[in-house]
């Protein structure tokens with residue numbers, strides 16, 4: 146490390162310990178350690194562990210060498226600790242103290258190009274005659290900028306593993322730069338996705354919608370999900386809205402409030418579709434085995450937007466609990482594109498089942514036993530497969546970022562929006578975060594085409610996640626079992642407030658491209 150860097154580091158260290166440690170009550174010694182890590186590794190490694198009784202965290206041995214090489218490993222049990230961790234902003238501030246006079250956008254590009262290493266980014270900035278990175282186009286301002294180059298320079302040199310490495314149990318891995326994201330979660334993140342004015346227009350339009358949102362949150366997600374936030378459902382046109390009313394069901398209920406896309410939602414659709422299709426192609430070429438799409442994925446280029454959920458999280462405490470999105474109308478191996486606007490919040494992901502490449506199922510008579518096991522939870526009976534419990538990835542989603550949840554995400558991972566201790570208010574949105582999850586519903590899974598159970602309503606599509614021998618198999622099950630009884634919703638989203646349903650189950654078979662095959 147050069148003398149110059151050391152000098153600047155000492156200056157910055159003094160600043161950091163006197164300001165940030167006051168805010169978070171962090172000890173200067175710990176901060177010093179973190180700073181040293183920031184300067185010597187490609188990203189900060191911070192390993193702490195505390196027990197459930199609330200004893201203070203202690204340094205522990207490194208358990209995930211691959212992970213700790215370039216991302217932060219954090220304590221999953223202690224959200225307070227998470228708050229104290231350094232972010233991209235922190236690294237940017239550090240880099241800016243080493244390279245004064247360069248604008249933050251340029252510094253960010255250096256940082257991204259160097260995969261989060263402050264030291265490398267500083268060296269590169271010093272030696273570059275133009276003081277501009279030559280590659281690493283991640284902070285695009287338009288789609289054409291992105292499409293003309295690789296999504297991220299660091300990804301073109303380092304292969305994303307498939308399957309992804311396990312995140313150590315009880316850890317939260319904070320992925321501080323977009324280039325780290327696909328190495329630990331089946332997602333890709335693009336900050337500054339829309340042109341600034343479009344993002345701001347979209348945000349204003351969405352904020353105008355929010356006051357009329359219902360709190361029918363429990364119906365939108367799987368049962369046992371605590372979802373203290375508001376949401377509404379949108380489709381692309383009136384014809385589809387008509388079709389949805391009284392047709393599509395979410396956790397046992399019909400949605401009465403079906404809206405059509407706002408003008409700016411319509412306007413951004415071509416950008417999102419082109420980006421997602423490019424991302425899918427890139428993933429097929431560079432991540433999936435033999436450069437082939439996974440079984441049941443849509444053919445390349447076919448992802449298109451039919452509908453969206455718009456979510457609003459008003460204040461730090463609003464959140465959505467762990468869930469995966471209902472597959473019923475999306476079908477297997479679906480891709481979801483998620484735009485975030487307003488306040489930055491943490492999106493967390495954890496793997497709950499392995500990614501099964503061959504999900505071929507035989508046609509069989511109803512086999513209730515396996516479903517009961519599946520529903521029984523991790524501690525279920527002898528036939529259940531206790532998937533090793535893993536830690537979680539945390540992705541910070543800033544205003545105007547686009548996160549793509551790739552094809553293996555819904556079947557094998559769960560996601561959540563974590564409650565925050567505090568938030569940085571957004572100049573326009575105040576304490577609110579708006580999120581739009583764009584979806585591609587399949588024509589072949591329209592409600593009139595999917596099986597009905599003995600209760601007479603359309604089934605729900607799920608996968609087996611815990612029964613070893615049938616892992617990854619799809620089945621159509623009774624939707625009524627998910628239905629909430631009138632007046633019995635509560636904040637916990639737990640309990641036995643659902644109807645028993647008829648216990649219907651048939652195995653679901655899909656072709657290569659994920660369309661159903663009916664017997």
Ligand SMILES: O=C(O)CCC(=O)C(=O)O
Nearest residue numbers: 454456470483562580582
């Ligand atoms: O707010 C988010 O980013 C996630 C929302 C979500 O999980 C959903 O709409 O299914």
Ligand SMILES: [Fe+2]
Nearest residue numbers: 468469470560
């Ligand atoms: Fe979701």
